[in-house]
Amino acid sequence: NAGVTQTPKFQVLKTGQSMTLQCAQDMNHEYMSWYRQDPGMGLRLIHYSVGAGITDQGEVPNGYNVSRSTTEDFPLRLLSAAPSQTSVYFCASRATGSSYNEQFFGPGTRLTVL
Amino acid sequence: KQEVTQIPAALSVPEGENLVLNCSFTDSAIYNLQWFRQDPGKGLTSLLLIQSSQREQTSGRLNASLDKSSGRSTLYIAASQPGDSATYLCALVSLNQGGKLIFGQGTELSVKP
Numbered sequence: 001n002a003g004v005t006q007t008p009k010f011q012v013l014k015t016g017q018s019m020t021l022q023c024a025q026d027m028n029h030e031y032m033s034w035y036r037q038d039p040g041m042g043l044r045l046i047h048y049s050v051g052a053g054i055t056d057q058g059e060v061p062n063g064y065n066v067s068r069s070t071t072e073d074f075p076l077r078l079l080s081a082a083p084s085q086t087s088v089y090f091c092a093s094r095a096t097g098s099s100y101n102e103q104f105f106g107p108g109t110r111l112t113v114l
Numbered sequence: 115k116q117e118v119t120q121i122p123a124a125l126s127v128p129e130g131e132n133l134v135l136n137c138s139f140t141d142s143a144i145y146n147l148q149w150f151r152q153d154p155g156k157g158l159t160s161l162l163l164i165q166s167s168q169r170e171q172t173s174g175r176l177n178a179s180l181d182k183s184s185g186r187s188t189l190y191i192a193a194s195q196p197g198d199s200a201t202y203l204c205a206l207v208s209l210n211q212g213g214k215l216i217f218g219q220g221t222e223l224s225v226k227p
Contacts, residue, residue: 043203045214102163103160103205105150105157105158105159105160107157
Protein backbone atom coordinates (compact mmCIF):
# COMPACT_ATOMS: atom_id res chain seq x y z
CA ASN A 1 0.00 0.00 0.00
CA ALA A 2 1.19 3.52 -0.81
CA GLY A 3 -0.81 4.89 2.14
CA VAL A 4 -1.66 8.59 1.87
CA THR A 5 -0.04 10.42 -1.03
CA GLN A 6 0.04 14.16 -1.73
CA THR A 7 1.06 16.19 -4.75
CA PRO A 8 2.83 18.47 -5.31
CA LYS A 9 5.52 18.43 -2.61
CA PHE A 10 6.33 22.11 -3.11
CA GLN A 11 4.46 24.97 -4.75
CA VAL A 12 4.97 28.70 -5.12
CA LEU A 13 1.98 30.86 -6.06
CA LYS A 14 1.37 34.52 -6.61
CA THR A 15 -1.38 36.29 -4.71
CA GLY A 16 -4.71 35.74 -6.41
CA GLN A 17 -3.77 32.54 -8.20
CA SER A 18 -5.77 29.38 -7.67
CA MET A 19 -4.58 25.81 -7.40
CA THR A 20 -5.55 22.35 -6.21
CA LEU A 21 -3.60 20.24 -3.74
CA GLN A 22 -4.10 16.57 -4.44
CA CYS A 23 -4.56 13.85 -1.84
CA ALA A 24 -5.19 10.16 -2.38
CA GLN A 25 -5.28 7.06 -0.17
CA ASP A 26 -5.43 3.38 -1.07
CA MET A 27 -6.59 2.01 2.29
CA ASN A 28 -10.33 2.32 1.57
CA HIS A 29 -10.65 4.81 4.43
CA GLU A 30 -13.92 6.67 4.62
CA TYR A 31 -12.70 9.59 6.74
CA MET A 32 -10.27 12.06 5.16
CA SER A 33 -9.16 15.48 6.31
CA TRP A 34 -6.90 18.42 5.55
CA TYR A 35 -4.70 20.22 8.08
CA ARG A 36 -2.37 23.15 7.88
CA GLN A 37 0.70 23.44 10.07
CA ASP A 38 2.12 26.81 11.01
CA PRO A 39 4.88 27.73 13.49
CA GLY A 40 3.39 28.52 16.88
CA MET A 41 -0.12 27.49 15.76
CA GLY A 42 0.30 23.75 15.55
CA LEU A 43 -1.90 21.67 13.25
CA ARG A 44 -5.35 23.06 12.47
CA LEU A 45 -8.19 21.30 10.69
CA ILE A 46 -9.34 22.92 7.43
CA HIS A 47 -11.99 20.55 6.03
CA TYR A 48 -12.93 16.94 6.47
CA SER A 49 -15.06 14.27 4.84
CA VAL A 50 -16.74 11.19 6.35
CA GLY A 51 -17.34 9.57 2.97
CA ALA A 52 -17.86 10.16 -0.74
CA GLY A 53 -20.19 13.07 -1.33
CA ILE A 54 -19.99 14.35 2.26
CA THR A 55 -17.74 17.20 3.39
CA ASP A 56 -17.72 19.60 6.31
CA GLN A 57 -15.76 22.56 7.63
CA GLY A 58 -13.05 22.43 10.26
CA GLU A 59 -11.47 25.24 12.29
CA VAL A 60 -10.02 27.33 9.44
CA PRO A 61 -12.06 26.73 6.26
CA ASN A 62 -12.08 30.23 4.78
CA GLY A 63 -10.37 30.48 1.39
CA TYR A 64 -10.45 26.73 0.79
CA ASN A 65 -12.82 24.41 -1.02
CA VAL A 66 -13.07 20.61 -1.00
CA SER A 67 -15.04 17.91 -2.74
CA ARG A 68 -15.16 14.14 -2.36
CA SER A 69 -16.35 12.35 -5.48
CA THR A 70 -14.56 9.07 -4.72
CA THR A 71 -13.45 7.26 -1.56
CA GLU A 72 -9.80 7.50 -2.66
CA ASP A 73 -9.41 11.20 -3.48
CA PHE A 74 -9.90 14.38 -1.46
CA PRO A 75 -8.53 17.47 -3.26
CA LEU A 76 -8.14 20.84 -1.56
CA ARG A 77 -8.70 23.94 -3.69
CA LEU A 78 -7.31 27.37 -2.96
CA LEU A 79 -9.71 29.76 -4.64
CA SER A 80 -7.61 32.95 -4.62
CA ALA A 81 -4.30 32.47 -2.85
CA ALA A 82 -3.23 34.94 -0.16
CA PRO A 83 0.12 35.25 1.68
CA SER A 84 -1.67 34.10 4.87
CA GLN A 85 -2.11 30.73 3.20
CA THR A 86 1.63 30.12 3.14
CA SER A 87 1.89 26.94 5.16
CA VAL A 88 2.53 23.23 5.11
CA TYR A 89 -0.59 21.25 4.22
CA PHE A 90 -1.19 17.70 5.36
CA CYS A 91 -3.85 15.27 4.28
CA ALA A 92 -4.90 12.46 6.61
CA SER A 93 -7.19 9.46 6.54
CA ARG A 94 -8.59 6.85 8.88
CA ALA A 95 -11.13 4.06 8.90
CA THR A 96 -14.47 4.99 10.43
CA GLY A 97 -16.15 3.20 13.25
CA SER A 98 -17.07 3.71 16.84
CA SER A 99 -13.47 3.54 18.00
CA TYR A 100 -12.11 6.32 15.79
CA ASN A 101 -9.20 4.40 14.43
CA GLU A 102 -5.57 5.32 13.88
CA GLN A 103 -4.99 8.31 11.59
CA PHE A 104 -2.43 8.24 8.80
CA PHE A 105 -0.85 11.35 7.34
CA GLY A 106 0.61 12.15 3.95
CA PRO A 107 4.09 13.68 3.46
CA GLY A 108 2.74 17.22 3.09
CA THR A 109 2.74 20.03 0.55
CA ARG A 110 4.82 23.12 1.27
CA LEU A 111 3.03 26.13 -0.18
CA THR A 112 4.44 29.63 -0.47
CA VAL A 113 2.22 32.51 -1.60
CA LEU A 114 4.08 35.62 -2.70
CA LYS B 115 -13.24 23.30 24.77
CA GLN B 116 -10.62 20.56 24.73
CA GLU B 117 -7.04 21.76 25.00
CA VAL B 118 -3.92 19.66 24.65
CA THR B 119 -0.61 20.73 26.18
CA GLN B 120 2.84 19.22 25.80
CA ILE B 121 5.63 20.01 28.21
CA PRO B 122 8.51 20.58 27.73
CA ALA B 123 8.55 22.28 24.35
CA ALA B 124 12.12 21.10 23.81
CA LEU B 125 14.33 18.47 25.42
CA SER B 126 17.98 17.56 24.94
CA VAL B 127 19.39 14.34 26.40
CA PRO B 128 22.56 12.25 26.00
CA GLU B 129 22.36 9.01 24.06
CA GLY B 130 21.27 6.00 26.11
CA GLU B 131 19.09 7.92 28.54
CA ASN B 132 15.52 6.86 29.26
CA LEU B 133 13.09 9.74 28.90
CA VAL B 134 9.44 10.68 29.32
CA LEU B 135 7.42 13.09 27.21
CA ASN B 136 4.25 14.52 28.70
CA CYS B 137 0.85 15.32 27.23
CA SER B 138 -2.05 16.75 29.22
CA PHE B 139 -5.64 17.44 28.21
CA THR B 140 -8.50 19.33 29.82
CA ASP B 141 -11.52 17.13 29.00
CA SER B 142 -11.42 13.44 29.91
CA ALA B 143 -14.20 12.59 27.41
CA ILE B 144 -11.97 11.21 24.67
CA TYR B 145 -12.18 8.34 22.18
CA ASN B 146 -8.47 7.75 21.87
CA LEU B 147 -5.04 9.37 22.01
CA GLN B 148 -2.33 9.00 19.38
CA TRP B 149 1.38 9.78 19.51
CA PHE B 150 3.15 10.91 16.33
CA ARG B 151 6.71 11.60 15.33
CA GLN B 152 7.63 14.35 12.87
CA ASP B 153 11.09 14.70 11.38
CA PRO B 154 12.12 18.14 10.05
CA GLY B 155 10.41 18.88 6.75
CA LYS B 156 8.52 15.60 6.80
CA GLY B 157 5.05 14.32 7.50
CA LEU B 158 3.65 12.76 10.67
CA THR B 159 4.41 9.14 11.45
CA SER B 160 2.03 7.35 13.79
CA LEU B 161 3.82 5.73 16.74
CA LEU B 162 1.15 4.48 19.10
CA LEU B 163 -2.63 4.65 19.44
CA ILE B 164 -4.30 4.19 22.84
CA GLN B 165 -8.04 3.65 22.95
CA SER B 166 -9.93 5.30 25.81
CA SER B 167 -10.51 1.91 27.46
CA GLN B 168 -6.78 1.09 27.48
CA ARG B 169 -4.10 2.12 29.95
CA GLU B 170 -1.01 1.67 27.81
CA GLN B 171 0.46 0.53 24.51
CA THR B 172 3.96 -0.65 23.70
CA SER B 173 5.99 -0.79 20.51
CA GLY B 174 9.65 -1.69 20.74
CA ARG B 175 11.41 0.91 22.92
CA LEU B 176 8.28 3.04 23.13
CA ASN B 177 5.59 2.82 25.79
CA ALA B 178 2.62 5.16 25.95
CA SER B 179 0.29 5.39 28.93
CA LEU B 180 -3.09 7.02 29.34
CA ASP B 181 -4.78 8.24 32.54
CA LYS B 182 -8.10 9.81 31.58
CA SER B 183 -9.05 10.74 35.13
CA SER B 184 -6.01 12.97 35.52
CA GLY B 185 -6.01 14.09 31.88
CA ARG B 186 -2.51 12.84 31.16
CA SER B 187 -0.58 10.69 28.75
CA THR B 188 3.12 9.94 28.75
CA LEU B 189 5.42 8.59 26.06
CA TYR B 190 8.36 6.68 27.50
CA ILE B 191 11.40 6.16 25.27
CA ALA B 192 13.91 3.62 26.53
CA ALA B 193 17.64 3.74 25.73
CA SER B 194 17.36 6.81 23.51
CA GLN B 195 19.35 7.00 20.26
CA PRO B 196 20.36 9.94 18.02
CA GLY B 197 17.87 8.60 15.47
CA ASP B 198 15.08 9.35 17.95
CA SER B 199 15.69 13.07 17.46
CA ALA B 200 12.45 14.55 16.13
CA THR B 201 9.35 16.42 17.24
CA TYR B 202 6.83 14.28 19.09
CA LEU B 203 3.16 15.22 18.92
CA CYS B 204 0.24 13.92 20.88
CA ALA B 205 -3.27 14.20 19.51
CA LEU B 206 -6.64 13.01 20.70
CA VAL B 207 -10.14 12.53 19.39
CA SER B 208 -12.55 14.32 21.69
CA LEU B 209 -16.06 12.98 22.30
CA ASN B 210 -17.42 16.51 22.50
CA GLN B 211 -15.92 17.92 19.33
CA GLY B 212 -17.25 15.79 16.50
CA GLY B 213 -14.41 13.34 16.18
CA LYS B 214 -11.87 15.99 15.34
CA LEU B 215 -8.21 15.20 16.04
CA ILE B 216 -6.84 17.84 18.44
CA PHE B 217 -3.08 18.31 18.58
CA GLY B 218 -0.63 19.48 21.19
CA GLN B 219 2.17 21.84 20.15
CA GLY B 220 4.78 19.09 20.31
CA THR B 221 8.05 18.38 22.12
CA GLU B 222 11.24 18.76 20.10
CA LEU B 223 13.65 16.03 21.20
CA SER B 224 17.36 16.07 20.56
CA VAL B 225 19.45 13.03 21.49
CA LYS B 226 23.17 13.81 21.55
CA PRO B 227 25.74 11.11 20.66
